[in-house]
Amino acid sequence: MIHAGQLIERTLHEQGRTVTWFATQLCCTRPNVYKIFKKENIDIHLLWRISYILGHDFFRDLSDSISTDNNTTSVSK
Structure with a gap:
């Protein structure tokens, strides 16, 4: 399962943006x-x-994670 907040934080930092910039935009x-x-x-x-x-x-990203989770589950059965 993806942690949405961590994914957002990682994406923000990968883009080189600051929390202050992000807060202003939101x-x-x-x-x-x-x-x-x-x-x-x-x-x-909000998402x-x-x-x-x-x-x-x-x-x-969330949809891809569902597909990945389902493939992993079906493989392990």
Whole structure:
């Protein structure tokens, strides 16, 4: 299972963006961004906004993880 907050944090850092920049784009505070990073599950609307801001399809990442999990499960049966 993918930890959505960690994936967002990793993507943000890979893009060389700061937490301050991200907080400004999300119209929230830096502490709220750090709370997002700690969340395993994220509201779909918030995830859409984050995907748009970072130009990254987090929905695809999550979908790919389901496919991978299902393949692993069927192989081990």
